[in-house]
Amino acid sequence: MKRLALFFALSAFAVAQQPDWARVEEEAMRHFQALLRIDTADPPGNEAPAVEYLKQALEREGIPVKTFALEPHRPNLVARLKGSGKKRPLLIMGHTDVVNVDPKKWRFPSFSATRDGGYVYARGTVDDKDNLTACLMIMLLLKRLNLPLDRDVIFLAESGEEGSVRVGIKYMVENHFSEIEAEYCLAEGGGLTRKGGQVRYASVGTTEKIPYAVRLVATGPAGHGSVPLRTNAIARLSQAVAKVAAWQTPMRMNDTTRAYFERLATLSTPEEAERYNGIVNPAKAAQIQEYFAVHEPRHHSMLRTSISPNMIKAGYRVNVIPSEAEATLDIRAFPTEDMNELLAEMKKVINDPAVEIVRVARDTRPPAAPSAIQNEAFQTIESMVKKHYGVITLPVMQTGATDMAYLRAKGIQCYGIGPATDIEDGPKGFGAHSDQERILESEFQRFVRYHWDAAVGLAKAQ
Numbered sequence: 001m002k003r004l005a006l007f008f009a010l011s012a013f014a015v016a017q018q019p020d021w022a023r024v025e026e027e028a029m030r031h032f033q034a035l036l037r038i039d040t041a042d043p044p045g046n047e048a049p050a051v052e053y054l055k056q057a058l059e060r061e062g063i064p065v066k067t068f069a070l071e072p073h074r075p076n077l078v079a080r081l082k083g084s085g086k087k088r089p090l091l092i093m094g095h096t097d098v099v100n101v102d103p104k105k106w107r108f109p110s111f112s113a114t115r116d117g118g119y120v121y122a123r124g125t126v127d128d129k130d131n132l133t134a135c136l137m138i139m140l141l142l143k144r145l146n147l148p149l150d151r152d153v154i155f156l157a158e159s160g161e162e163g164s165v166r167v168g169i170k171y172m173v174e175n176h177f178s179e180i181e182a183e184y185c186l187a188e189g190g191g192l193t194r195k196g197g198q199v200r201y202a203s204v205g206t207t208e209k210i211p212y213a214v215r216l217v218a219t220g221p222a223g224h225g226s227v228p229l230r231t232n233a234i235a236r237l238s239q240a241v242a243k244v245a246a247w248q249t250p251m252r253m254n255d256t257t258r259a260y261f262e263r264l265a266t267l268s269t270p271e272e273a274e275r276y277n278g279i280v281n282p283a284k285a286a287q288i289q290e291y292f293a294v295h296e297p298r299h300h301s302m303l304r305t306s307i308s309p310n311m312i313k314a315g316y317r318v319n320v321i322p323s324e325a326e327a328t329l330d331i332r333a334f335p336t337e338d339m340n341e342l343l344a345e346m347k348k349v350i351n352d353p354a355v356e357i358v359r360v361a362r363d364t365r366p367p368a369a370p371s372a373i374q375n376e377a378f379q380t381i382e383s384m385v386k387k388h389y390g391v392i393t394l395p396v397m398q399t400g401a402t403d404m405a406y407l408r409a410k411g412i413q414c415y416g417i418g419p420a421t422d423i424e425d426g427p428k429g430f431g432a433h434s435d436q437e438r439i440l441e442s443e444f445q446r447f448v449r450y451h452w453d454a455a456v457g458l459a460k461a462q
């Protein structure tokens with residue numbers, strides 16, 4: 001009898017642990033639209049009104065909030081729900097700023113959050129007010145359900161992610177790290193890929209390449225354009241740029257990329273699978289890399305430190321041989337790259353004393369080891385992907401940079417997650433940073449539930 005009573009008590013508890021999703025959907029959509037309607041375009045990135053909105057929503061329910069600002073109109077918000085302290089905290093993160101818009105390109109005004117045909121249209125719908133709203137809902141629901149936690153859950157709403165990290169994650173890590181220190185972090189940097197309306201697989205960012213910038217400067221005597229010179233700086237620079245562009249840096253792999261290609265093979269055509277499985281075979285690797293370089297350039301980049309010449313500057317009039325010409329290279333280093341070694345190698349490749357290699361400052365990210373894929377965090381995410389979407393999870397090394405790099409460099413295991421989006425939507429101009437931006441309402445709601453389950457799975461008392 002006693003045991004039976006305990007059983008009922010436990011199952012009642014289990015029921016109470018699940019939010020009333022029908023009601024939550026309405027509320028989540030209301031917060032989502034309200035946040036989307038606040039213009040936080042960066043630059044200038046006036047995030048204060050969005051932070052004020054979050055602050056009120058959290059404080060209304062008794063969740064304590066702190067804000068930290070390097071610049072008063074660009075604050076970061078931190079809210080914390082206490083756990084028993086048995087485990088180290090979980091950090092959930094979303095950024096409040098969005099990229100700029102060209103209003104002429106939008107069918108619905110870019111900060112209107114118009115609902116149409118099952119979509120919500122606004123800047124920030126998939127980058128990153130989806131994550132931001134999911135984090136807010138997780139905090140509100142954890143508090144309401146009074147769920148016992150083994151670890152603190154910390155919500156960080158950061159400013160300046162889109163190009164001004166000095167006011168956002170960099171500022172927080174360098175000045176207020178104890179406020180956000182955690183064992184694990186869930187943030188943007190992943191998602192689910194739909195193709196033909198079907199969810200195909202999940203991507204979870206576990207590591208990323210590190211951006212650097214380098215300038216090639218060629219010098220030579222100036223002269224009259226009517227008397228061509230072999231030492232022409234533009235000609236020397238062009239040769240150097242062509243050599244660097246053709247240079248294939250050595251192929252490298254890590255746990256993330258090995259698992260990525262292996263798992264990608266399981267959902268590919270036999271022909272594709274042969275390439276994804278064959279990339280680890282030294283006898284086939286060269287040919288497969290060549291195929292990637294032409295047909296799947298992102299995969300080619302994932303296998304190495306990549307170099308792309310993206311700016312060139314030289315000359316000022318048609319009849320003058322300029323004495324200087326320069327090109328700027330976008331280098332995306334493999335996480336374990338030794339930059340001094342790479343540049344020494346580049347010098348040999350260029351093999352021209354008239355061309356100098358100069359390192360240039362840029363908004364870079366600190367190097368860090370990849371987050372583990374054989375731990376409770378990754379496995380929890382994987383099982384929640386299975387539960388909500390029924391598909392396989394690919395760990396991904398992102399070719400672009402995210403704010404997670406700052407946290408990984410401090411030892412936090414970070415995982416990039418996001419909602420399901422249609423692969424066809426990007427080319428149509430509806431993706432992150434596109435002319436327009438939108439999300440399927442149903443996928444926004446599914447993401448909130450998936451994110452909730454992942455956070456609860458990691459934080460709730462065992």
Ligand SMILES: [Zn+2]
Pocket residue numbers: 095127128161188
């Ligand atoms: Zn973003």
